[in-house]
Amino acid sequence: QATKVTADGEQTRQDAERTNDRAKSLGQFVKGILQAAEAANEDAIKLNETLRTQDKTLEKSLPELQREAERMIAEMRNRELNMQERIAQDELENAEDLLGKVKKLFGEPSEKNEVQGKLANYHTKVDDARDLLREARSKIWEADRLSAVN
Secondary structure, eight states, X not given: OHHHHHHHHHHHHHXXXXXXXXXXXXXXXXXXXXXXXXXXXXXXXXXXXXXXXHHHHHXXXXXXXXXXXXXXXXXXXXXXXHHHHHHHHHHHHHHHHHHHHHHHHHOOHHHHHHXXXXXXXXXXXXXXXXXXXXXXXXXXXXXXXXXXXX
C-alpha cells in the first residue's frame, strides 16, 4: 500500500508540474495578447489624433482655403519648370536610345521567344550530357572495382 501511495504521489507531482507548465505558458500567451492590445490601442490613439488634425483642416473657412490655393498656384508659377522639362526630355531621349540599343543587341520580343527556346534546347542537351557523364563515371567505378578483383 505504501508503494501504491508513493506511486500515486509521484503521479500527482508530475500532473502538478504539467499543470504548472501549462499555466506558465498560458500566462505568457496572455502577456503577448496584452502587449498586442496595448500596441493596437496606441496605434488607434495616433490614428484618432491624425484624423482630428485633418478634421480641423476641413473646418477652415472657404476664403481661407481659396487664399491658400491661390498662394500655392502663385508659388508654382514662380518656379522655373522649363529647366525640369528640358531635363525630362533629355532623359526620355536617352531612354529611347538605350531601348533601341537593347533591341538591337537582344532582338525584338518575338525573337526573345526564339532565344528562350534555343536556351531551353541547350539546357536539355546539357542535362543529357550530365546524365551520360554520370553513367560513364558509374561504369568507370565498376571497371575499377572489377580490375581490383582481378
